[in-house]
Amino acid sequence: MSTLTKDQLQELKSALLEQRDNLQRHFESNMEDGVPTQSLKDSTGELSSYDNHPADAGTETFERSRDLAVDDTLTDEFNQVIDALERMEKGTYGTCVTCGQDIPFERLQAIPYTAYCIDDTPNRELSNDRPVEEQVMTMPPSGAGEVRQRNAGKFDHAEAWEAVEDYGTSHSPATAAKREVRDYDENM
Known part of the structure; x- marks a missing residue:
């Protein structure tokens, strides 16, 4: 059982409900059954998706993929908010799901949907995978660029x-x- 007071719980519940409502509004306005409500042609405002400027289509495709990535992140956040509200109903909110220790109120104010204390937060490190190009690249010869640096600014x-x-x-x-x-x- 968490050591949060009723006022603290109420403050955090209000924050979670507001966050849930904001996320629901986002999804209702932009998505329908997990699919964007506008086609690429509709979202660009073009009469045709066939265009004289292929770069425009590339830009729109990039923007659409970025929007989908943002939606994936917001879906994950929405699920965490729902889980936090369920933990609140069960009476387990405010305790770490890994170690069972209390999560500090300040952490819950910053991230009200968190289920972990700072020590048990799952690592969200970036992948250490390096680009495949690095496997075939050779190092420049020793001394490369030294002459250019030595003569910098001498050629007006x-x-x-x-x-x-x-x-x-x-x-x-x-x-x-x-x-x-x-x-x-x-x-x-």
């Missing part, structure tokens, strides 16, 4: 043009304004 715009001009310009003897030009240097 004026010198850049002079260096490039040595290799020629877009002016050729064929396009020279003067007639009978035989050399690139005569073109100027």
